[in-house]
Amino acid sequence: MFNDVGPLELVTLVVLAVLVFGPDKLPKMIQDVSRTIRKIREFSDSAKADIRGELGPEFKDFEFEDLNPKTFIRKQLDNDELGLKEIRNGFDLKKEMAEVTDAVNGRVAESSASSSSSSSSAAAGTSGAAAGGAVDMTKKPEADERPPYDADAT
Secondary structure: OOOOOHHHHHHHHHHHHHHOOOOOOOHHHHHHHHHHHHHHHHHHHHHHHHHHHHOOOOOOOOOHHHHHHHHHHHHHHHHHOOOOOHHHHHHHHHHHHHHHHHHHHHHHHHHHHHHHOOOOOOOHHHHHHHHOOOOOOOOOOOOOOOOOOOOOOO
């Protein structure tokens, strides 16, 4: 809870508390705060026990921390019933991204090289890129090709 409070900040808080409450009221305030925190924890533990009792024996391993979406998803992904670890281990994201980057950079380099080196038409540039091993992923409609017409859809 207070993992990021440093020693200087802690001393500042103690001095501030002494100045605000005074040295004679400070011990009583600390006792009141600790008693309140203890009561809140007891109430929380009692409520958790009541909920677990009402849910029944099929939810005996239910944890309230699982209600946090991040914790729930992490727990489900760590469960190997679906074989997700096999899929995750077989998929190398860095390798896939490097291949995509190379393909994109190679495609951009080939198209700029072919357009700047020759004054030929665009069709010749795309056929040269296809012959060089790059695949043209863009679908270009033919002049005489019409999209399919579905009479039932209209």
